[in-house]
Amino acid sequence: MFRRTAIVLVAAITLAALSGAFAFAQCGVKGVGSIHTNNTNIGTLSINVARSGQVLTGGFRYTEVNPLSLSPVNRPITVIYSTKLVSVDVTGNVGRVKAIGFWNGMLSDLYVEALDDNPSGDWYLIRAVPIDSPLPVLYEASGGVFKGDIDVYCTPTIGYTYGEGTIAVPRPEGTVPNVGKFAFKAEVTNDGNVRGVIHYVEYYPYSNSVVSRPRVTIYVPAVQRLEFPGTNEAVLIGRGTLNGRLADVVVRVIDNRPDFFYIKATCPPTSPSVWPEYSAGGPLTSGNITVVTL
Incomplete structure (x- = not known):
């Protein structure tokens, strides 16, 4: 015993x-950045993902809000977050991340593409496509980062x-x-x-x-x-x-x-x-x- x-x-x-x-962490994408999704709404991405050999770590979260909303409780219009990374690829100053996660509660394929310090500043795109939706719907937003910083890196x-x-x-x-x-x-x-x-x-x-x-x-x-x-x-x-x-x-x-x-x-x-x-x-x-x- x-x-x-x-x-x-x-x-x-x-x-x-x-x-x-x-x-x-050999290659990855990290940082927080906000973009304009239309005339009024703002999307904010918080990301910290990395690849080391075949090992993927980290995750990301994105929210879209209307800062001019008159509601006393300004709830996000869109919430996207990853639960499992599929791939993290870096080529030069461009990072591409594929993941499984949720878009407003719907299980979805997620994709983030980020440009670090291109001539007009940082930029990113985020896309969510529901996996089991009977309708061909998706969410996509992109734009230049006006607040924050997105870092795409790869250590040789x-x-x-x-x-x-x-x-x-x-x-x-x-x-x-x-x-x-x-x-x-x-x-x-x-x-x-x-x-x-x-x-x-x-x-x-x-x-x-x-x-x-x-x-x-x-x-x-x-x-x-x-x-x-x-x-x-x-x-x-x-x-x-x-x-x-x-x-x-x-x-x-x-x-x-x-x-x-x-x-x-x-x-x-x-x-x-x-x-x-x-x-x-x-x-x-x-x-x-x-x-x-x-």
Whole structure:
């Protein structure tokens, strides 16, 4: 009973520390902008969508109101919002977003096209087409942004890598290996900037303790170097902590079948520790690693 409970708690602790979206926003559209939809009405778009590889995040919302309405409660004439992104594409200063969402309560296919800083300023178009409507109706509005700003961006990269999973870590005192659980991401752009983060914990999966703390915790908040020795191999280097002590960390990953993960953390002489060095590695027992060079 207690052994099973301990396993669940350890898994919950490590997943809470390591889970999340491990991807970079490479391209996207963000901002808030208002346009004139006719002589009196004003449409306002609030958008923050991004694409990283095949991962889409974010959403948008649009409302049209009549600012000259005499009603004490000036309700929006039109409300459009996304619930699921279908695609986010950026070409130059033009962003195109397709989504599923609602137009005044009707399930609809949604489309937004935005121009960032064209000669006359920002501009966008929004369209909603009901999916199950018996009538051929749609909503469409477009115009130059007279208030606010719409930003269309795309960060060029020359390589990136990300992954999360587990490896088996041998224990000299037992036949059942420990579990090394990791999650990382890193990219380098063509101007040489590197961004990334590394999380790693090692724990015994069958602890008798109700709450089992990880045996090893390694954290690198900012990857400083990212190298690609091969098309399917990456090396991440940064300074972080090993069980709370300052440490230099190197991670080597291979995107193969099976994927491979190796980590080494070394505490410098200026940061004395009872555990000055740690290393572990091997093929993945679960999870996935991706390495992409452009």
